[in-house]
Amino acid sequence: MSTLTDPPKPKFRLSQLIYDTRYRSITIQFVALILIVLGLGWLATNTVTNLKALGKDFDFGFLSSAAGYDINQMLIPYDNQMSHGRAALVGILNTLLVAFLGCITATVIGVIVGVLRLSKNWVVSRLMSVYVEGFRNVPLLLWIILIFAIMTESMPQPRDFRGEVPEASMILGDHVAVTNRGIWIPRLGFTNSLSGNEAVVPAEGVPAVSQGGIDWAVLGIVLLLSIFAIRFVRNRASRIQEATGVRPTTWYQQILLLIVPTGIVALFLGMTVVEPFLKGFNFTEGTHLRNSLIALWIALSLYTGAFIAEIVRSGILAVSKGQSEAAFALGLRPNRTMNLVILPQAMRVIVPPLISQYLNLTKNSSLAIAVGYMDVRATLGGITINQTGRELEGMLLLGGFYLLLSLIISSVMNYYNNRTQLRER
Amino acid sequence: MKKTVFFGALTVAGLAAGVASAATLDDVKARGSLNCGVTTGLVGFAAPDANGVWEGFDVGICRAVAAAIFGDPTAVEFVPTTGQTRFTALASGEIDLLARNTTWTMSRDTDLKFDFVGVNYYDGQGFMVPKALGVTSAKDLDGATVCIQTGTTTELNLADFFRTNGISYEPVPIETNAEAQQQYLAGACDVYTTDASGLAATRATFENPGEHALLPEIISKEPLGPLVRHGDNEWGDIAMWVLNALVSAEEMGITSANIAELSAAPTNNPEINRILGTEGELGAMIGLEADWAKNAIAAGGNYGELFEQNIGEATPIGLARGLNAQWTEGGLIYSPPFR
Structure with missing residues (x-):
């Protein structure tokens, strides 16, 4: 057996870095990496140089100094002596609120419109086309401003509700006040609150009713326990059905489980409905949905809803016709066909683009600037920056917040997508 | 590869050096116009008229500064700013001068790194x-x-x-x-x-x-005045002394009506002569032509004229001079001497 000698290895030449395909990609990647690092380095040096030229330092200490300004819509207690950080948090919650409300409403609108656009009824499907094309093709900002302008210009002022023969009156059986400063709706309160009745008496003859943070938490826990109990009842029913073939009647147990414990706790806490009423310059009590919130919420929902409608339509159309024909052949009714056969498959197509619509909606909520909605852009990214002169720090925090929020939304949606995806066996 | 790094480092150094600010006056002269930040529209102080020409009390300050530099009151680019955008616009160099009902406060002067050059309206x-x-x-x-x-x-x-x-x-x-x-x-x-x-x-x-x-x-208390970026004192001086020239002009009785006559030849009043550049070297001291103040005053008149034309009692706005009268008439408007 003769030993084979390796062919002489060609010596590595520098030109191979460019002309040899084995090394070229490494060269290109290395050059690109260096350029990127240099670019980032330049940005950093530029920032440092400019900050130095302006005589500014880089410091997040401003977040703990007193803010000094007031915010109209607060989901957590806040006053102008609290810190800029707290003001930013109030803004963050306002952003989350409008994004959450917007995502839900946009999804509901989108699903309904998307299905209706496929309707065989000519008028309905055309109407839905008009809605989709109208909202998709006009900038969101215009819708926000339009809705805001309609609210402020055409609704009555609070003082029009006053007098012997008022020019305006509350609607829905005197429960809801629609004014040009927003809509006041009744709220739920607790007369026997666990946190004590810290609420001041709003007017003579009106009892103090607490907002009740702890009370809501207690109610929530009770409701959650009830839901677990209902699931237990259902699982038991399924087990019996599998064993005997007969499903026991449990609907009354389920309803009782849902209503009774929560109802007892609510009764104990003295839950009542608090109606808004006119006092001084404005309505008071009840829940105040400000014009800015309403305009932003409706515009975001309608605009994003139009996009979601198209996504839903494309998802449904993506499921092959054979699937529904097969379902019908098995004797499934149309709504069961939709729920059990079409939609689960359509979700595969719908969810990924839906994520990006949710992200769009959340980021578009920063258009709040147009109507003075106090979101995080307005508090941290607006007034705080303006009063403290910390543009760089504020903008970095703001960018970081939106980035984090977007990542959270997309990971939650991706989790959901993985859950609902059809598994191939 | 070493070369790339070297050139890269050189680029970084070059660009970094480029951002280190040059003198504002040189920038303005090279550009040929003054970038002046004003309100988005407040009649009497700064608002475009029917022909789109900006006019008003604050606009008058911008025009006076432009006239002092270029001899031309129209060499101004007006940049409308909101309460939120004005400071960023000034700090970033988008505008050279901010004349927008801005209140002089300590934190704005120190922490926000601006210099107020004076007060042109005492407000509340x-x-x-x-x-x-x-x-x-x-x-x-x-x-x-x-x-x-x-x-x-x-x-x-x-x-x-x-x-x-x-x-x-x-x-x-x-x-x-x-x-x-x-x-x-x-x-x-x-x-x-x-x-x-x-x-x-x-x-x-x-x-x-x-x-x-x-x-x-x-x-x-809302002392409103024009402001510039902190750090370029020569530029701040120009804005400050243009404002002072307008105020002194009213005190000395120099108006847009008689300024041509007063500046034609030295008068008996040496301070008028120094302001109008017919005597002394005040123009050279702040790096402008000798007739800088003459041009500034001729642009829209002296302080009192600007006030009366734009926001005074004869206008629909109808503001009385009040605190904004000359110190000689019991007000707070006071200019250091031109000497």
């Missing part, structure tokens, strides 16, 4: 309400909805005022004066608060100004 924050509300004092405003321009000192004063008086309010944040006006007239807010001069100017543009009242309370 007031409240405007519809007379139909029947409110006679700001202390009756418990629970009222208040329209406020966001990013201003008025926002902070308002919070302080309501807190000290133990009453509540609902703030409605607004970007510009025009928006505030629309919201206020639609009744979306009960009260509009800003500097009293701004309220008077806004009210003058209403269809029925008589239906709206300014409440007697003035809740703050």
Whole structure:
């Protein structure tokens, strides 16, 4: 057996870095990496140089100094002596609120419109086309401003509700006040609150009713326990059905489980409905949905809803016709066909683009600037920056917040997508 | 590879050096026009007229500075700014001078790194309400909805005022004066608060100004003046002394009517001669032509003329001189001597 000698290895030449395909990609990647690092380095040096030229330092200490300004819509207690950080948090919650409300409403609108656009009824499907094309093709900002302008210009002022023969009156059986400063709706309160009745008496003859943070938490826990109990009842029913073939009647147990414990706790806490009423310059009590919130919420929902409608339509159309024909052949009714056969498959197509619509909606909520909605852009990214002169720090925090929020939304949606995806066996 | 790094480092160094600011005056001269930040529109102070030409009391300052540098009062690029955008615009170099009803405060002067070059209007924050509300004092405003321009000192004063008086309010944040006006007239807010001069100017543009009242309370000191970036003192000096020249001109009786005559030949009054450049070297001292102040005053008249033409009692805005009278007439307007 003769030993084979390796062919002489060609010596590595520098030109191979460019002309040899084995090394070229490494060269290109290395050059690109260096350029990127240099670019980032330049940005950093530029920032440092400019900050130095302006005589500014880089410091997040401003977040703990007193803010000094007031915010109209607060989901957590806040006053102008609290810190800029707290003001930013109030803004963050306002952003989350409008994004959450917007995502839900946009999804509901989108699903309904998307299905209706496929309707065989000519008028309905055309109407839905008009809605989709109208909202998709006009900038969101215009819708926000339009809705805001309609609210402020055409609704009555609070003082029009006053007098012997008022020019305006509350609607829905005197429960809801629609004014040009927003809509006041009744709220739920607790007369026997666990946190004590810290609420001041709003007017003579009106009892103090607490907002009740702890009370809501207690109610929530009770409701959650009830839901677990209902699931237990259902699982038991399924087990019996599998064993005997007969499903026991449990609907009354389920309803009782849902209503009774929560109802007892609510009764104990003295839950009542608090109606808004006119006092001084404005309505008071009840829940105040400000014009800015309403305009932003409706515009975001309608605009994003139009996009979601198209996504839903494309998802449904993506499921092959054979699937529904097969379902019908098995004797499934149309709504069961939709729920059990079409939609689960359509979700595969719908969810990924839906994520990006949710992200769009959340980021578009920063258009709040147009109507003075106090979101995080307005508090941290607006007034705080303006009063403290910390543009760089504020903008970095703001960018970081939106980035984090977007990542959270997309990971939650991706989790959901993985859950609902059809598994191939 | 070493070479790339070397060139890269060189580029970084070069670019970094490029951002280190050159003198503002040189930049302005090279550009051929002054970038002046004004409001987005407040009649009397800064607003475009029917032909799109900016005019007003603050605009007059911009034009005077441009005239002092170029001899041409129209060599100004007006940049409308809101309460929120103005400081960023100035700090970033987008504008050279901010003449926009801006209150001189310590934190703006120190922490925000600006230099106020003087006060061109002594103001205070007031409240405007519809007379139909029947409110006679700001202390009756418990629970009222208040329209406020966001990013201003008025926002902070308002919070302080309501807190000290133990009453509540609902703030409605607004970007510009025009928006505030629309919201206020639609009744979306009960009260509009800003500097009293701004309220008077806004009210003058209403269809029925008589239906709206300014409440007697003035809740703050608001010395309004033009400002520049901190650090370029030569540029700050120019803005400061143009303003002083306008003020001195009124004191000395130099008006746009007689300025040609006074500057033709040296007069008996040496200070007038020094201002107008017919005597001394004051122009060279701040790096401008000898006739800088003459051009500045000729641009729109002296301080008093600017006041009367734009916001004075003969105009719809109808502001009295009050605190803004010359010191010789019991006001606070006072210029250091030209010497």
